[in-house]
Amino acid sequence: MTEPDLRYSEVEEDLRSSVRALLTARAGAGLWRELVGLGVTSLPVPEGLGGQGAGYREVAVVAEELGASVAPVPFLGSAVLATAALLHAGDTPEVRLALSGTPVLAVPLSSWGAVVGVRGLTGSIRSVADAAAADRFLVPADNGLYLVEAADVRVSPVPSLDETRPVADLEFSAAPGTRLAGLDAVRRALLVGAGILASEQVGVAQWCLDTTVAYVRQRVQFGRPVGSFQAVKHRLADLWQELVLARAAARNAADALTTGVDTAVAVSLAQSLCATVAVRAAEECVQLHGGIGMTWEHPAHRYLKRAKANEIALGTPGMHRATLAPLIDLLG
Amino acid sequence: MTEPDLRYSEVEEDLRSSVRALLTARAGAGLWRELVGLGVTSLPVPEGLGGQGAGYREVAVVAEELGASVAPVPFLGSAVLATAALLHAGDTPEVRLALSGTPVLAVPLSSWGAVVGVRGLTGSIRSVADAAAADRFLVPADNGLYLVEAADVRVSPVPSLDETRPVADLEFSAAPGTRLAGLDAVRRALLVGAGILASEQVGVAQWCLDTTVAYVRQRVQFGRPVGSFQAVKHRLADLWQELVLARAAARNAADALTTGVDTAVAVSLAQSLCATVAVRAAEECVQLHGGIGMTWEHPAHRYLKRAKANEIALGTPGMHRATLAPLIDLLG
């Protein structure tokens, strides 16, 4: 086995800088349009299909930055999940049409493993991420993946634990749709989504660590910076060490999605680790901020909610360990 | 449900003091005889059978003290496991005979749940605790529990992880034996053993915590007692907190063995917790002693080995959680 390349390339670092600059300058409604304009929402789409012809390594870098800013954009539901499903479906006019808009994959965000489709495009799907932003849905039905216009779907937003990635319930009553591919396209999308989500989780964790470090450096109690207390230092050192492992695993997943080598192992490996690290980082962030971290005013809670929702999204760490076990010949 | 009495009674504290005094004064070969003479090896045996007519709460206090000194005496194999099996068998001349000596229960020390007997008293049983001290063995065979003279068993001591509680392999070739009871006596013995072992584990953990606290108070590095460093303080505070929970669970198990109320839950609850706390305390003891804790000369390693062997003995914490789940209506 040759060693994977787990560094960030110069191109990837440039991409990170542009995304970060945009995220710093912009917030609110226009952000998604700007990201589309920058091309970062179509990175893995071949140039021939109107995309950037880059790969999942680059998508992962964008996901990291979006995680670090918990940006409320439909990147995961559309640019990751739906795009992966469409690229698997092959080059058809419907696929091209969908890629030109903001399609969203209509599965519960918690999906991993088995996907149960709606029967004859009648029925409901709960807790779909980014649904409110969709112009079209990719809908798993009993015999394949269908393209359905958003206008033909009843979308009911629900209060979401993570308001920066709201979920909604979808209802279909004999909705008109075009079959794009088999359900294997959905499985591929979930695999890609879980692999990319690991990088988002690394971004969330890194923000939490950085923000906490900055806070405890300046917060004084008992006449000393809180960050000079050894118990605090050691906890943050442990967290940083976890993040070193998580980042390696997330980079490895992004690389494996690109090369196709050992992908299933790499993705579940990364999800087993990164989801937990992000939650832990966010929980430490709230705790070590003390009271201020419990307020709505401080941004920490948005990261906590994103991290916790991400822990459920696209398979919990426990589910990914269960997926991994037979792949690495460690049967229960 | 009325609340159990989880304090140490005055009688129990007096018992603790005598055992502790003996353990401090005595070591080596004579210790077991002295313990027998003190009556602490026959506490749960009715006076009519030559015992003290006390209960398992008192046995647990002795186990705590023996744990705190990792005394190399056959208390668990004989005074706990074998005695519990014999008391279950009822009052017969053979039982009286066995109770007058140092009988040992012939099961692998790791046993929990199913007990597979030797067939017709021919075969072998591995990793039996305290076997070298036995004058008679209580041997599970396919149709019941048999009393076998030690002279009729081939006892092969093996190097043991915990040299303070050595294990040995037993071999039987059509050994002569007397049937004492059904195999339910063995199950009862394992239940009692696991419940009492929890108190031993509390004793091990308490010694490790006390010894570590004493060491870090006097060990100076960087011009300060190591115990003044906050990370060390917080870890020891966490360990102490774990020990508070473990002691409550161990006392509850000892009380339940005495009252017969909710015994199976109480025992597996205690074993789920106490085994882990003892290992953690012993590991912290070695770590916070630094280099000296890694030496043969320092006593810490004996506690580490006892704690680790105890984690396997009479069911691992994971096995006890699996036992507990259906009893508390938390099915997997």
Added chain:
Amino acid sequence: MSEWTDRVAALVAAHDPATTDRAAFLRARFDAGLAWVHFPEGLGGLAAPREAQREVDAALSAAGAPDNDPRRIGIGLGMAAPTILAHGTADQRRRFLRPLWTGEEVWCQLFSEPGAGSDLAALATRARRDGDDWVVTGQKVWTSSAHNARWAILLGRTDPDVPKHAGLTYFVCDMTAPGVDVRPLRQITGEAEFNEVFLSEVRVPDTDRLGDVGDGWRVARTTLMNERVAIGGRPVPREGGMVGVVARTWRDNPDRRTPDLHDRLVALWVRAEALRLAGIRLRTGSPGPEGSAMKLAFAGIAQALSGLEVELLAEDGLRYDDWTERRPAHVDYLGRGAGYRYLRAKGNSIEGGTSEILRTIIAERVLGLPAEPRADKDLPWKDLPR
């Protein structure tokens, strides 16, 4: 049967709960010394052993008597009252304790500040003497009930030129006084359980000072000790609290179970039950230092359990019950959803002493480990780094 049931019978005979106004009944109960029997006579008690209260309460409850809604007035009962009893003048005790106990006057606590959380003694709210009054200016935070409260217990800095613990004085502050501005403080749950309280030149008469000038830290220790005693003090049935909620979610969702969650849930059930058993030891034994272990363990278990519940709920865990900014009278772990429980439990390791502070207390007071070298104890407060 006993002296206590006799006394209750006499009270109920004189003031039939079925026909007596609630406040009037509670005042009568106070005057009969059956409010808190361990308090002195004339102050709602009979100087009796604290244990007798359980029998009194049971008998009153059996007789259909109203209670004083203790959850609504927890700060008054749990913190203000013991402090007033211990450090108040005879006038102050007479004035404050009766309406406090009956619930006619709600109390809140003005201690914590944005810059003084764990390090409470570093607080900056200034109290200047002006004739017979003190003039108080500063910002307090994490004040529950402030919007309903008639009175507050308040710690202020009366002398910035001495070390921090020495320059504090303890006051009772009238929450209706000019200059008191209460603003809701929204939390990560969406609720505003607490308030920020801004004090601008609030005049507090010197007669509302509790204890000596400069002796505020000692008085405050009475308050804080009573805060900590309250935790882990009540008998709880098995599966009481968070573990019961999560166990029910588990039982109700057989299709969502995984081996990973199963082992973790049983392990947490074990810890929760052991904590309950440790609580029994704590209550039946000598009071000892186990109390701080209880709070520390409680926070960790509640946080792990509520986190597990969100994971278990999967697609439902992605949802939240209600983001409305409400002002609840108390924390409603059982009535709200899993997401709320998860978020609210994060406060368990911060409020009432952070888990970090508790670990330090355990290490020093229980284990006898040496304190860290400290530079902030002897410097004048005004010279401390901030």
Added chain:
Amino acid sequence: MSEWTDRVAALVAAHDPATTDRAAFLRARFDAGLAWVHFPEGLGGLAAPREAQREVDAALSAAGAPDNDPRRIGIGLGMAAPTILAHGTADQRRRFLRPLWTGEEVWCQLFSEPGAGSDLAALATRARRDGDDWVVTGQKVWTSSAHNARWAILLGRTDPDVPKHAGLTYFVCDMTAPGVDVRPLRQITGEAEFNEVFLSEVRVPDTDRLGDVGDGWRVARTTLMNERVAIGGRPVPREGGMVGVVARTWRDNPDRRTPDLHDRLVALWVRAEALRLAGIRLRTGSPGPEGSAMKLAFAGIAQALSGLEVELLAEDGLRYDDWTERRPAHVDYLGRGAGYRYLRAKGNSIEGGTSEILRTIIAERVLGLPAEPRADKDLPWKDLPR
């Protein structure tokens, strides 16, 4: 093909490995500058980039050349050599480096003391000047290879009247000198991997001093830096090391598996593989501070895995392979039993920098958190509390 294979070919042509005496071949290799190519010419190298070594080693191995058994002389190669190169005189480099590299002279390290572990700079071994010699008295500990060693690198205190870091001097000590007493130190595994070394009035000529008097701490930093670089530096295949051993035990024992152990094993497999991947990032990227994370994570994973293996083995976990007091040349994780692995792995978080020290290093040097207030840096060593 390349300059390097040409040089190897020339060496092998002149000294046929099949017929040349091993030591003679190694000396010839050293003289050809192919020992460590990044060292200067004349000292076993050619002042070439360090990366070229891999090609040289591969070509020599292909030609059937003997190696210098680097595991046996690890302390010489990894710690003494870079220090002698950086701080030694021309004479010292010439005298020591050649037999060090060929393995004709084994080295050991006399740094740690019973009273100076993590706080190495507090060491007490005294070195007094006496004419052209230094007279050294003290006790060193955790010295591997001391019983085979010809030389030691030694830190001694030459001035107790200045702060601890300033009073140290670095020496080369002749292990055959009178007054050097090496005693095996038995460990919890039963083995005696290490030694205690008692030094009584050992005379060290001033010509064997490395660096200036009082500059020992700076010289020692070179040694310690090279010790830490060595950890996590080699490429490892998936399931290399402890995780592979435990995974094989798992695969060989299907009847002993439980859901609890399964989930924990997979979780640890994940951590071990992530650590391996982090090692790849570390090696291919800039050297950065990730190295200390590697050692910290390595210790934790090795300890958890070896603990799990003992649990998995159940009745076999209660046994031990061999308690004989042996003096092994190196740690044999793979050849020994599960109990040995469990016990020996406890040392991973102590030796070569405790995990506590590593966390502090990470917190301060990587995260930029403030150091704790310290009183021991500026006091004269003799006045420090002990």
